Amino acid sequence: xxLGKKYVPCQHNVIAGLIHNNKTVLDLLKTHPxxxxxxxxxxxxxxxxxxxxxxxxxxxxxxxxxxxLFVSEGQTSFLADAFYNKKYSIVFPNxxxxxxxxNSTISEKLKLSKSIYQPEDLDSxxxxxxxxxxxxxxxxxxxxxxxx
Numbered sequence: 001x002x003l004g005k006k007y008v009p010c011q012h013n014v015i016a017g018l019i020h021n022n023k024t025v026l027d028l029l030k031t032h033p034x035x036x037x038x039x040x041x042x043x044x045x046x047x048x049x050x051x052x053x054x055x056x057x058x059x060x061x062x063x064x065x066x067x068x069l070f071v072s073e074g075q076t077s078f079l080a081d082a083f084y085n086k087k088y089s090i091v092f093p094n095x096x097x098x099x100x101x102x103n104s105t106i107s108e109k110l111k112l113s114k115s116i117y118q119p120e121d122l123d124s125x126x127x128x129x130x131x132x133x134x135x136x137x138x139x140x141x142x143x144x145x146x147x148x
Contacts, residue, residue: 003061003065003084003085006065006066008066010059010062010063010065010066011066011067012034012035012036012050012063012066012067012068013032013033013034013035013067013068013069013126014029014032014034014035014036014067014068014069014070014071014122015035015036015037015038015063015064015067015069015070015071015087016029016035016036016037016038016039016070016071016072017037017038017039017054017060017064017070017071017072017075017077017078017081018037018038018039018041018072018073019039019040019073019075020073020094021039021041021044022073022092022094024092024118024119025037025071025073025092026046026049027119028071028119028120028122029049029071030046030047030048030049031048031119032122033048035048035049035050036049036050036051036052036063036067037049037050037051037052038051038052038053038054038056038060038063039051039052039054040053040054040055042054060081061081061085064081064082064085064087065085065087067087068126068127069087069088069089069090069122069125069126069127070082070087070088070089070090071089071090071091071092071122072089072090072091072092073091073092073093073094073097073100074091074092074093074094074097074099074100074101074103074104074107074113074115075097075099075100075103076099076103079091079103079107079112079113082112082113082130083112083130086129086130087130088112088113088114088125088127088128088129088130089107089112089113089114090113090114090116090122090125091103091104091107091108091113091114091115091116092115092116092117093115093117110131111130111131112130112131
């Protein structure tokens with residue numbers, strides 16, 4: 001994961017990280033103004049949606065940090081990105097992916113996300129605080145390795 005910085009040009013309402021072309025998520029995000037999806041299927045076009053390349057990490061983390069809400073299918077990497085950038089998440093669990101199901105359950109139990117199974121209004125989830133469950137003064141594993 002990386003941490004984004006506060007930066008006005010990166011502000012968007014809803015940011016999504018998608019590995020799969022999940023039509024349910026796409027249909028939901030089309031109803032919310034200023035939604036951006038980061039994915040590998042950036043060549044596709046949809047009304048009212050901006051699709052960006054997931055490989056552009058600098059833009060992804062900047063947009064994530066400056067968004068009102070993050071949406072994913074519950075993959076570990078996306079939920080970690082949201083957690084460390086202190087963003088509440090909406091998770092559409094992919095019921096065919098055990099990682100997604102387990103992560104969505106644990107994340108919801110820790111009050112870091114809300115799992116939903118069909119499109120609903122996301123306005124009540126915007127800008128929710130994420131409880132700080134880690135000590136920012138303790139170095140992460142990759143930071144300790146870099147020190148060595």
